[in-house]
Amino acid sequence: MTEGTTEGHSLGHGRYVLQRLLGQGGMAAVHLAYDTVLDRQVAVKTLHTELGREASFKERFRREAQAVARLQHTNIVSVFDSGEDVGPDGTATPYIVMEFVEGRSLKDVLDEQVTTRGAMPTEQALKITAAVLSALEASHDQGLVHRDIKPANVMVSTKGVVKVMDFGIARALQSGVTSMTQTGMVVGTPQYLSPEQALGKSVDARSDLYSVGCMLFELLSGQLPFDGDSAFSIAYKHVQETPPAPSTLNGAVTPAVDALVAQALRKDPAHRFPTAEAMREEVERVAAGEQGNTPLQASTPLVIGEGPRSVHAAPSLTNFPPVGGATPPPQPYRPAPGPQTPPPYAQTPAPFPQAPPQFAKPPQTPQPFPQPQFQQGFPQGTPQPFPQQPMPGPPMPGPMTGPMPMAYPPPANNSNGCSTALIVVGVIVGVIVLAIIIVAIAVAGSTTGTSTY
The missing domain is CATH 3.30.200.20 (Phosphorylase Kinase; domain 1)
Incomplete structure (x- = not known):
């Protein structure tokens, strides 16, 4: 035909x-x-x-x-x-x-995206890759390795459903077809061959995962991880050379996606994902933006430039998914150094600070009644209301020359001393006035009696 x-x-x-x-x-x-x-x-x-x-x-x-x-x-x-x-x-x-399948091949979809945007958006690329891995998970469970995963063998329906086709064809090509091999026919597609396929070694499910890594690299960057003038040169690069990170070609690719692609493209199958299920779970975790304790979930670090404002304004970390690779594990969240919010009552002064309040230094007790004012109420020759000797009672505090003690008497005690002195003085004045009245009455009485007789 x-x-x-x-x-x-x-x-x-x-x-x-x-x-x-x-x-x-x-x-x-x-x-x-x-x-x-x-x-x-x-x-x-x-x-x-x-x-x-x-x-x-x-x-x-x-x-x-x-x-x-x-x-x-x-x-x-x-x-x-x-x-x-x-x-x-x-x-x-x-x-x-x-x-x-009513739709288009993934190759046609990718070509359109490369023409309009330069590459496929990361979210869409990860979603398609997860669907392909889901299909491989089912085929690997049945012991069937695809051996020719590439965009041309993936269909995208008009409803967005991803379909993988051509299972079994590549395996049939690699099973004892000696005359075809002798004529130099390349089995599979060189740009997506795993290193073990390029070397003619036996392959297993991890070979399909390498091809998925090549496909994901192409979706993210719009370019193949390895290309050359001949199938031999491409196969040599798969075996010997390390592919670049997709982010070097597409700045929108995050470190988490770089780590995912790097693990899928490991030369040694033992260093790749062990199963299609494991790789699919990691792809979905990266796509969801989850954060874990492994390098795959490391996302672009959050940089906080200010101290106190960042405590309230910094967004929560969601933190960018995990594959072992060149990306270091994420560091726990630590805000940038800066003035911190003081703890409650951190600046509250002590109950009795070194600089005491108004009652810390009790004022000097004033004279109850100044001498000049008090004497104006009595005629000359009247005895002094106050004796020259100090009144019995508690000694008055002298001037404060030493440091203030830490413990101070209650403020009420300052007024008690003054009140007591006033009471004592009032009693003495009253006694003196009473004595003068008695003496005056007695003198008047004696004068009156003398004049009667």
Whole structure:
């Protein structure tokens, strides 16, 4: 079957009528077809004629198609049928009948994003990668390794559902097809081959994870991690060279995503993610912006330039997801040095500070009655109201020459001393006045009696 003659051509003894060409690659071409038995549209992938010449390939492909047909997953393109079409000249064309996904390949979506934006947004790239890993998780559980993960083998439906296709084809190509290998045919796509595939070693599920890392690198940066003029030069780079970080090509990529890609692209399979499930969980954690204790969750550090205002204005850390790699583990949140909010009552003075309040230094007790004012009420010759000797009672405090003691008497005691002195003085004055009155009466009485006789 040649190009240009596919319209109206049928496969499977007339069951699948080819309508138009959807796309083609190095190994196969995909056609939109109509299933006349089940009355539905399907996608038919016809492998190139040279592949149908190998009997070992046809047998291996048939068994792999049967294994893929058992996979039932939202993110896997379902396989309905497989067989081979024999042309009039006797050439056999192997084909597989798959679920028709109305949408575009991831390669076409990426090309559009690169043209308009330079690369795919990180959030969208991580979401697509998580869906691809979910599909690989289901296939790996069945012991089926894809071996040819790349954007051209991923479909995105019009509703945004991601579908992985072409399970089993790459494995069939690598299983005993000696004549094809001898002619120098490259098995798979060199830009996405794992180092063990490039070296011809046995592969397992971790090889698919390396290919997913290459695909994610391309989605984030718009460029391949390794490229060259020949398949040999590309394979050499996969084995020997270290890819750059996606952030060096796209400044919007965070360190957490760099660490994720770096672990997926480790040369040694033992240093990659152990399973597709583990890698998917880390991708989802990075996409959600969660923060943990491993390097994958390290995000752009929060820089706080001011001290007191940052206590109230700094946003909470959500902190940027974890994969071992070059990114150091995140440091715990520590605000920048600056004046701190004082603790409660940190500046409250002590009950009796060194500089006491107004009652700290009791004032000097004034004279109860100044001498000049008191004497004005009595005639000359009247005895002094106050004796020259000090009055009995508690001694008056002298001038304070030494340091003030720490403990002070209550303020009420200052007024008690003054009140007591006034009372004593009043009693003495009253006694003196009474004595003068008595003496005056006695003198008057004696004068009166003398004049009567």
